[in-house]
Amino acid sequence: MPDRAPTPVDRALPTDEARHLMTLVRDIARREIAPAAAEEEAAGRFPRALFTLLSQAGLLGLPYASAHGGGDQPYEVYLQVLEELASARLTVGLGVSVHTLAAYPLAAYGTEEQRAVHLPAMLGGGLLGAYCLSEPSSGSDAASLRTRAVRDGDTWVIGGTKAWITHGGIADFYTVMARTGGEGPRGITAFLVPGDAEGLTAAPPERKMGLKGSPTAQIHLDGVRIPDTRRLGEEGQGFAIALAALDSGRLGIAACAVGLARAALDEAVAYALRRRQFGRPIADFQGLRFLLADMATRIESGRALYLAAARLRDAGRPFVRQAAMAKLHCTDAAMQVAVDAVQVLGGYGYTADFPVERYLREAKVLQIVEGTNQIQRMVIARHLLGPETR
Template structure:
């Protein structure tokens, strides 16, 4: 059974242009993603050329302004594109989300001169970005990062190691948080580091439970010299930049999670309709049909949650709490739904003959990346208590 049999989600979109964009995305998913996802995942093969195809279609720059080569789409639309991509292949959907996250610092906090100089190339479709915040000893406690950048004339000299970097070793640029001052959040700054910089290298990729075709690696900075012109924002503003990017990035993860959950539900429903036991389809049994109903309800609730947060963002309203809620709920939903999909398929769900087991392995990482779900609860709690 192929995931390509899934029916399109009925969506409410704000414009004819958005509807055409979703139609284009679905076509690309069917032609470029479904035929190769399982094979490339099994081979740990990074589909770099797929991202070039998406770039040519304008899907790597959707939420950014047209003046710099972006698609000028509201986040409400961009996230639904991400959901469709993730439903076809999470490594691709999450890769697009990471690229968008990597462009955020320059697009939001860069000067006009910096944006005019570098942003068109980053949004042009051929480049792919990476976001460097976490380190081996500072994940959830990001303010404890140690990678240091010392000013030497007109250049920063960067030394340290970044960890868990999606696209590490394959990206064309790295939005990197470094320590330029005192300990804590106030001493962190943001540098836009080009790939190919002398002293910048990638460790061998991590061996992961899922998302094997998406490279994740440590990045080593050994005396990397970065022009002072590539400082984004002011010195000491890096932690603010990082948190701003993560608020938006968490919505991307939420959308990807719903995409994976929807793919798992579609697979489970198709299987339940055709699998015969005791002389009738197993979908006719109440115990299983109730399970499918719960899965569908959770997915719709998650989709509504991330879209509500996106609309707040599009309207210029605060959305940090809502982004954390969406990331928390949607990724927990993806874990529950994919686990239930394996159960619906029974023994077949545990084999690689069907993608259910891959969906379940992929869903787990979404509860961890861009802030664990424990951190999301902490963020939500602090908003509720005014801290």
């Protein structure tokens, strides 16, 4: 691949510490992640050793407090780390994003004692998390979930099935939303469930069109008993906690989408420079040059959008609408860039010999996870028109 000028990611980093961090991340991505990505995805292997390495490097707790093992990094920096990881392999970038999502309810709503007991192992002790909100009959309509937790003295007994759980069956802890009261959002409570809890089992992983190295599975909770000390927040607060987690998680998906799109563009540019037709590189043809220019513009605008939302979050200002916009725009952009990358490579792009067909398969799921892009449009419209509208 030809040398290129530093990307805007370099110029957007706010401190020397952040720039040193990004140098470390790029080195890990180049040396440890990218070389085996295609082979491991084709084989459906989850890179657990890589996540252990990322934990040891302090990359699994970047946006959380150092007092509990985190990295004290703003979201503006954390998201650019995700982008870099996802550009090397989406399974890794998305996995870090999901882990961060799973740790959020404890970090934001747990008691100081709960954080002191559990967060250090989550953020720097090699543990891997999963986030359990969706169910077989409640995806976008998450407030209708049926998994139930019943109090029994100082413990809770949880029963039900969660669906579409990233890291399902391999996670060390699950942040589970369960119904403890009546119907609707006010009857839901959040719990921290150990991955080895008695009665917790995982179904065989889903057979997916992409992200085959990242296991997605149903989780069955059959009389799982946990102490009340593992309840996060107040009873009935779980749905609000879940939505707050997703607001930040959507920025993670946006950053991962930009990373994937970057990888697709890089492959398309490299191919266009070396592929010759009619006696010259196809990069000389205006039609293809315009296509590459549009791809690059989608990527740059996506990065600007997710960084703007991140800066609002870091400043303590409302960012829900901007997070929905970032998730919507960046994932749609990733899908279009991946389609265009296949087009640049022509017939070769349609084969598994080149990575762009994998990028296309992987891009699709980003338009679905953590709120479909139709849900993002609903969120944006509600902020424009008022909550009383539908």
